[in-house]
Amino acid sequence: MLAIKFLIPEIFLSISIFSLLMIGVFIKNSFEIIYRLSLFVIILIILIILSGDSESIKIFSESFTIDRFSLYSKILILISTFFVLLMSKKYIVDIKNNKFEYPIIILLSILGMFIMVSSNDLILFYMGLELQSLALYILASIDRDNIKSSEAGVKYFVLSALSSGLLLYGCSLIYGFTGSTNFEEIANSKDFNVGTIFGMVFILVGLAFKVSAVPFHMWTPDVYQGSPTSVTSFFSVVPKAAGIAIFIKFMYLPFRDVLNQWQYILVFMSIASMILGAVAAIGQTNIKRLMAYSSIGHIGYAIAGIAAGTENGFKSTLIYISIYIVMNIGAFACILLMKRDGKYVEEIEELSGVSKNHPMMSFGLLIILFSLAGIPPLAGFFAKFYIFMAVIESEMYTLAIIGLVTTVLSAFYYIRIIKIMYFDEPKKPFEKFVDYKIHGPIVLSCVLLVSFFIYPSILNEIVSNISIF
């Protein structure tokens, strides 16, 4: 029964969700209070996790792992959720979406992710994944009077169901051929025959769908554009972190001995994602759609780190995704400031000449975009640097070269936005308001990105303590 104590974060989260739901049901217009309580719950869970010990332990017949890796992922998920929730409040209220369910659903999806990143068993993994996905479907269509939002929700639901089906099929293949659902035991079953490998490919497809890697990315632009911006910012950050975490876990735990089998597939997905992310984004006019392609490209780099197949490889991916989260939170906070005449605008053209009227905001966005493009000495440069280091250490030069070329290509569309902001004719200014909930994350993000180069090894040191095995 002592095992329970390792589950305190999850249990606390579940109980909070139920209680919040009760509060929401019984108190009218309870968005405000639920929103605050949710933020409070998130902070509490962070504290609980930080105060607990970080020994690795497997509980419940070794189906649930608690180790530094899962704790790091959980903290990443919690912090990013906290900031996304923080900055999206004004937007939610403005589009009259301030229903008390909103924060609760987000908490629910976090619970799913918690289970997912801690799982050491195919069934538990699938449960966590579905819990997360169900919450995400609802989130995508939460602005249900808006036809685009509904469309996004439906698309995401249908395609996700398809991928879940493929994933489940893969799980059953693996269980059929290895006779176990436990990751360790799968890894230890020496004879990896074709059936198992096929199962692995199917699971890879499901995972690739969740992190929107090419060619399973098709839902991303539509869902990003259709969903309310607050939801998009959540989509672009939190599920990505969780998805990459479980991706790493799958590759390095059950399938660690068939590295040479999955490496090709990952290299392919990585290259395809980097190229598509860079090329397709050039033609975009909607900034949310552009961020969708941008995130596809970034996932390509993250997968390149995994594909390196070394310890440095997945660690560089963890660093990459952490910095990516910081950049994306900042970028979406800026997008949430694009409000004119009581309406939120999303076209890139609306940013034209914005530096004249909003110098601080455009400077912040400038830093974030430069960092996204990977220009030194900003943090985005180091993120890419570690990835390429790991890739080159594994002697995968083609991947490194293609990665560098696509970095140049993608720099084009980031810098194009900067050009529009700074050199085009100014338009009518955006609504001016000061909301620390939005400006705070921008400032924080910029400060982190700019000051990262002073002491880059701080993240390295944290990550270097993590191991999966």
Place this chain on the structure above:
Amino acid sequence: MEYAILFLPLVGAIFGYLAKYFGDLTSQLLTTFLVCVSAILSIVLFYNGIFHGTYGNYLIYQWIASGNFVVNWSINIDPLSSIMLVVVSVVSALVHIYSIGYMNHDPNKPRFMSYLSLFTFSMLVLVVSDNFLQLFFGWEGVGLCSYLLIGFWYKKDSANNAAIKAFIVNRVGDFGFAIGIFLIFMFFGTLNYNEVFQLVPEFSQEKINFLGFNSNLITLICLFLFVGAMGKSAQFFLHTWLPDAMEGPTPVSALIHAATMVTAGVFLVVRCSPIFEYSQVALNFVAIIGMLTAFFAASVAIVQNDIKRIIAYSTCSQLGYMFFAAGVGAYHVAIFHLFTHAFFKALLFLGSGSVIHSLNDEQDIRNMGGIWKQMPFTWIAMIVGTLALTGFPFLSGYYSKDAIIEFAYLKGTNIGYFAASIGIITALLTAIYSWRLILKTFHGKFNNEHLSKSEIHESGMVIIFPLAILILGSIFAGFLFKDFLIGHHYVDFWKDSILILQAFNHSHIPMWLLYTTPILVTLAIPLSYSLYIKNDKLLERIKIKNELVYKFLLNKWYFDELYNSIFVKPVKAIGSFFWKSGDIKTIDRFGPDGISKIVKIISKKATKFQTGYIYDYAFVMLIGLSLLLTIFIFYK
């Protein structure tokens, strides 16, 4: 004191420019004051050197220390560098003063003064160096400043072109100079003068294989060093930049392109006399190039019409004198001529600047004439300068130029005799073109159509004062210093800063030689007067009869045209070939432009791919799945 001499101009250059925030005058006064202090200190240093022998080497700091190879930034004061210090800093100080008056209409005065001071600093670094590397630093520094100052009026196309031309031609010379330094480093393992000079005798018979030729190492080093000197000192083949450099403001012409920078080549040869003395081939080469230049430039100067260009060619010609003096081994005479030349050539330039200034930037001598009454002081200054230049008895040029001819004769070799006769002929030509300039400018009819004679007036005190000092210098510099520099006991002055292996025998100079030059020079005055003032019809007839020769001279021996067709046009053709077909049509087309086009097309395709229909998306996913499975089966 030594440090102050060197660094005050640098301080002036930096703070003089910054001082523009306190007004132009602050900047002008600051730079001028600092350079004047530097000049006074160098005179004191020179005096102490002559009478108390206070020479020495003052370390600034160690620049490179790598194993046995050590190069310092240092101030090396010896007779040679102390006399150069005087020349450079005094002329520079006078030019600074003069510029205050001359540039009074220019909007960029602080920049100009700052460049001048920076130039002075670079030149001082060059002359006080005790190694080839610091020398090269100063060498390039003065080259840069020369470029900046020629192109000072950068809005004028001709000024820009002239600046670029000067820079590029100098690059040819510097390339040779650099190879010379490389050779020294390669075989001697050091760049410090003392160590190199001590090693030279050991290597005097050393042969090396260079470009397939088996040649003497010392000769090779000398020739390459001399190529550098040729570039900087505008010697034959590399002289084309100097006349064009007159596009710069006149004080610049006086300072850089007459008195100081262009003499750096002479300085280099003299400084390296311990090397040159071991290679007769190189010395002969120096002498021949010097003679050629002296004669060529003087012949061209006779027919030129731009007042500054005439003086520029004259400079070129006088530098030729210095080089053939060095070429026959009379290094001390070369430096003596350098010393006197600095005064009278600066005087001529500044005087002509005064004329140009008064005539509203008119430079063509055909548009001048008869203005001596309006500008009496400038007129006197120019007359004195001309007399000194032509070597009129008892003025400074007389002592130095005649000494060159004498020493060339005393050498006793064929080259020496030849050099002496070229020297005499050139002296006559010099006298003719110089008097032509004076007569056309100050005498005869007033020919300017844009300006009435009454508007012309003498320049102000700031312009007159430097002229006055230079007049004194032009008159007395030769007489006062001839005993120290080239007298019987010249070794007492020069000590070991120059090396002359074969001493000259003074005993048998024929009397006729001593008198030829002064007589010719004196006769040239009435000759010029009759040609250019009295019988200008006769001159026209001579012109028409010898039209080919006239054209040949007027077009400067067609050097510019020759270089244009040999170097500039082919290089331009090759360049534009690589640019148009190489870069634009190949690299750009298939490189950046091509890729960006492809990216654009793909981007459009990729965007179209995103149809928005779920069944398409699902289809793509399934295709992707099959693709992955195929990849996997393929690589299994």
